Amino acid sequence: xxxxxxxxxxxxxxxxxxxxxxxxxxxxxxxxxxxxxxxxxxxxxxxxxxxxxxxxxxxxxxxxxxxxxxxxxxxxxxxxxxxxxxxxxxxxxxxxxxxxxxxxxxxxxxxxxxxxxxxxxxxxxxxxxxxxxxxxxxxxxxxxxxxxxxxxxxxxxxxxxxxxxxxxxxxxxxxxxxxxxxxxxxxxxxxxxxxxxxxxxxxxxxxxxxxxx
Amino acid sequence: xxxxxxxxxxxxxxxxxxxxxxxxxxxxxxxxxxxxxxxxxxxxxxxxxxxxxxxxxxxxxxxxxxxxxxxxxxxxxxxxxxxxxxxxxxxxxxxxxxxxxxxxxxxxxxxxxxxxxxxxxxxxxxxxxxxxxxxxxxxxxxxxxxxxxxxxxxxxxxxxxxxxxxxxxxxxxxxxxxxxxxxxxxxxxxxxxxxxxxxxxxxxxxxxxxxxxxxxxxxxxxxxxxxxxxxxxxxxxxxxxxxxxxxxxxxxxxxxxxxxxxx
Numbered sequence: 001x002x003x004x005x006x007x008x009x010x011x012x013x014x015x016x017x018x019x020x021x022x023x024x025x026x027x028x029x030x031x032x033x034x035x036x037x038x039x040x041x042x043x044x045x046x047x048x049x050x051x052x053x054x055x056x057x058x059x060x061x062x063x064x065x066x067x068x069x070x071x072x073x074x075x076x077x078x079x080x081x082x083x084x085x086x087x088x089x090x091x092x093x094x095x096x097x098x099x100x101x102x103x104x105x106x107x108x109x110x111x112x113x114x115x116x117x118x119x120x121x122x123x124x125x126x127x128x129x130x131x132x133x134x135x136x137x138x139x140x141x142x143x144x145x146x147x148x149x150x151x152x153x154x155x156x157x158x159x160x161x162x163x164x165x166x167x168x169x170x171x172x173x174x175x176x177x178x179x180x181x182x183x184x185x186x187x188x189x190x191x192x193x194x195x196x197x198x199x200x201x202x203x204x205x206x207x208x209x210x211x212x213x
Numbered sequence: 214x215x216x217x218x219x220x221x222x223x224x225x226x227x228x229x230x231x232x233x234x235x236x237x238x239x240x241x242x243x244x245x246x247x248x249x250x251x252x253x254x255x256x257x258x259x260x261x262x263x264x265x266x267x268x269x270x271x272x273x274x275x276x277x278x279x280x281x282x283x284x285x286x287x288x289x290x291x292x293x294x295x296x297x298x299x300x301x302x303x304x305x306x307x308x309x310x311x312x313x314x315x316x317x318x319x320x321x322x323x324x325x326x327x328x329x330x331x332x333x334x335x336x337x338x339x340x341x342x343x344x345x346x347x348x349x350x351x352x353x354x355x356x357x358x359x360x361x362x363x364x365x366x367x368x369x370x371x372x373x374x375x376x377x378x379x380x381x382x383x384x385x386x387x388x389x390x391x392x393x394x395x396x397x398x399x400x401x402x403x404x405x406x407x408x409x410x411x412x413x414x415x416x417x418x419x420x421x422x423x424x425x426x427x428x429x430x431x432x433x434x435x436x437x438x439x440x441x442x443x444x445x446x447x448x449x450x451x452x453x454x455x456x457x458x459x460x461x462x463x464x465x466x467x468x469x470x471x472x473x474x475x476x
Contacts, residue, residue, distance in 0.1 A: 010223075012336060012339065013220075013223055013336070014223065015353055015356075015357075016339070016342040016350060016353050017222065017223055017224075017342075019342075019349050019350060019352055019353040019356075020342060020345060020346055020349050020350065023349045023352065025432070026432055026433050027429075027432050027433035027434050027444075028433075030432070031444055034444075036224070041449075042451070045425075045429075045449050045450070046356065046360050046425075047353065047356045048432070049424075049425050049428045049429060049432075050352070050355070050356035050359055050360070051352055051356065052428050052431065052432050053412060053416070053424075053428055054304060054352055054355075056408075056409060056412050056431075057304075057309075057409055057412060057413070058409045067295075067298075070314065071298055071302075074298060074317070074318055074321060075291070075294055075295060075298060077318070077322075078294050078321045078322065078324075078325050079290065079291060079294065081322060081325045081326075082290060082325050082328060082329065083287075085325070085326070085329040086329065089329070116451075117451075118451075
């Protein structure tokens with residue numbers, strides 16, 4: 001019984017509950033959860049690997065750590081982040097609280113491992129390079145044909161609107177990089193659909209198929 | 214009575230509960246004068262038997278926040294973050310993980326965000342998991358941060374054209390390939406041999422893919438299986454059997470070299 005309908009939120013719960021149930025997981029534990037939540041199989045695998053690593057490292061519970069200047073700086077940063085977050089919440093009571101965790105547009109690529117990505121590529125008569133361009137929002141949606149939009153949404157088992165909203169969102173900056181620039185960093189420009197098709201190493205047949213959708 | 218948790222088991226629908234000793238600890242702490250409670254929370258020496266558990270401290274922060282007791286909450290958040298830093302230093306020490314300090318900073322920021330979103334949004338009770346078992350729930354958070362770093366690593370070191378090919382990876386014409394073939398018959402990195410020292414070396418010298426393959430094998434996954442329903446390492450990582458063989462052989466080579474260097 002999944003309590004929360006959205007995929008992202010259910011994922012968080014599944015991962016936390018797996019961790020509490022199996023802090024030292026073995027293959028059987030992973031497979032039991034992967035069968036119950038196949039859409040999160042890859043996430044569960046990654047988490048299980050990390051838990052297995054932590055379980056095998058020598059215990060450091062008794063180690064005494066002297067606090068360093070870096071620790072104090074990190075602590076002050078965290079407290080400042082906390083206080084600033086509280087202040088922002090108090091200033092915008094009507095806004096969706098806690099931007100860092102606000103539910104984003106549905107990600108039709110969430111939970112897709114490499115095998116699943118290949119499956120999507122096959123369903124689209126494309127390759128994984130092209131599918132990764134879609135995933136990374138590197139293609140301008142206004143240049144995609146309606147036929148392609150529908151085919152891609154179907155390949156991803158997503159609603160047409162969800163797919164359109166996803167690829168139309170700004171390109172995400174990579175992970176947790178920190179920037180020193182005074183300017184707000186932006187991801188590189190998107191390609192047109194045709195440029196993306198022609199620049200993905202597809203066969204002539206695949207190229208013609210995709211451009212003809 | 215201590216406010217019960219609201220998080221439910223996904224499978225059974227039953228409510229999660231704190232450990233009984235934590236429940237009793239919180240009950241007794243809430244009966245103390247605020248100043249005494251704060252003094253107990255500030256004691257970061259976790260050795261004495263009456264030291265406060267992380268679960269109880271977290272509950273006190275959440276409770277103060279719910280009551281609108283800002284001053285108390287602000288006084289409690291500092292010792293809670295200090296405890297988080299200690300856990301992070303133990304689990305992600307310098308030298309064992311690449312960019313260990315950044316990992317620790319990111320993890321603390323993520324925990325800070327969890328505190329900020331407590332009681333709000335689609336999952337208002339995520340911190341309940343930390344009141345059930347703080348140490349274990351914190352492992353999940355660390356994993357999230359490490360995986361984000363792995364994805365950055367792979368983005369930065371792999372061009373789209375280098376991404377996983379749809380075709381079977383070609384056989385490598387070197388000693389590594391021969392070793393890869395042997396690995397199928399006689400797994401060389403089984404749990405018994407993946408001791409803490411090997412693992413520390415693995416974290417230092419292996420790529421994320423090699424490390425994942427090695428650990429999965431240590432967890433009991435096989436490279437090959439004659440049982441059609443048995444999930445293999447290749448299936449878990451979404452690559453071909455040949456790729457797994459190459460990763461494991463390369464990993465073994467690196468670990469051996471590192472072991473020699475360490476001697």
